[in-house]
Amino acid sequence: MNPTVLSHLWSSPDAWIFTIILSATFPAAGILLLRRLLSRAPKDGGIKKLQVYACIILSEWAFVAALLWITDRHALTLVDLGEYAGDARLTLAVTLALLIVIAVMAYFNFRQIRRSAPEKLEAEIGALKHFLPESKPEIAVFVVIAFTAGICEELLYRGWLQNLIAAGTGSVWAGLLLGAVIFGCGHAYQGKNGMIQTGIIGLIFGGVFLLTGGLLAGQILHVSIDAVNGIVGGYALSLLKADAATREAQKPAQGSR
Numbered sequence: 001m002n003p004t005v006l007s008h009l010w011s012s013p014d015a016w017i018f019t020i021i022l023s024a025t026f027p028a029a030g031i032l033l034l035r036r037l038l039s040r041a042p043k044d045g046g047i048k049k050l051q052v053y054a055c056i057i058l059s060e061w062a063f064v065a066a067l068l069w070i071t072d073r074h075a076l077t078l079v080d081l082g083e084y085a086g087d088a089r090l091t092l093a094v095t096l097a098l099l100i101v102i103a104v105m106a107y108f109n110f111r112q113i114r115r116s117a118p119e120k121l122e123a124e125i126g127a128l129k130h131f132l133p134e135s136k137p138e139i140a141v142f143v144v145i146a147f148t149a150g151i152c153e154e155l156l157y158r159g160w161l162q163n164l165i166a167a168g169t170g171s172v173w174a175g176l177l178l179g180a181v182i183f184g185c186g187h188a189y190q191g192k193n194g195m196i197q198t199g200i201i202g203l204i205f206g207g208v209f210l211l212t213g214g215l216l217a218g219q220i221l222h223v224s225i226d227a228v229n230g231i232v233g234g235y236a237l238s239l240l241k242a243d244a245a246t247r248e249a250q251k252p253a254q255g256s257r
Contacts, residue, residue, distance in 0.1 A: 003166035003175065005080045010168045018070055019164060022063060022156060023182050029059070030188030037127035037189065049131065053141045060152040067160055081159035086214025094208060095217045099224060106228045113236045118243045121236050126191065129240070132233040142230040150223030157183045157202065158209045158218060176206040201225070 009015040033052065071077065078084075085091045113121065125132070133142040157179055166175030184199025205218040212218075 003163040006164050006167040009164060014070055018066060026186035027188045033189040037130045049138050050141060053145055056145055057148045060148050063156055064152050081163060082215045083155060083159060084214045085216045086212040091212045091214060091217045094212055095220050098221050102224050102228060106232060109232050118240055121240055125236055129237055132237050133230055134234060134237055139234060143227055146223050146226035149226050150219045154215050154219045154222055158206055159215050162206055172210060180206055
């Protein structure tokens, strides 16, 4: 990874237009989605999950397509943005180590969810219960979202944004920090706490990018985290649904006493 190859883009209008749109579009869309999730009315069926999933997938690949157009105009390649393994041995070691961490955390999350009271699960999931996958088709498409986010967001936020900021400021740390902040804001649909947590994850992904010199490790980890979060969240949601069904079934028996 060499951010200086992007230095000339600081005087390029198309690069700035793309960067501003990228930095503003996802936060704005996230805020609109959050409002929709919070205002969901049972009588209207709420949001159509598969439609939202499809919009996310298409929008992220559309931004990547625009990025490819801009890089081609400026005689840049994906390799210039870091789309390769970097230090192969280091990438493999870092990826395996962090995948083990993710697997261990997922195991303990499943255990905690099984032991948590329904009220606690409800509070932790919040409005995201209307976004998390439930049915098999939703889970399948959510996995596609995980792959899309892992590939596209690392390319957009680390390969492009972090590199561009680092090239313009002369500081890889400025690129790391500002890129993570914008990345966190891009997940506004998760609420304030979700944005903070995502921003911290963005710092980790950015750090992995700097350490390994390529995007591959971060992309694999990003896909893994998103897929695990969807599966874990969907599992928690299924427990809440089962608990609600049990309580509903017990109401007639309680009323007849």
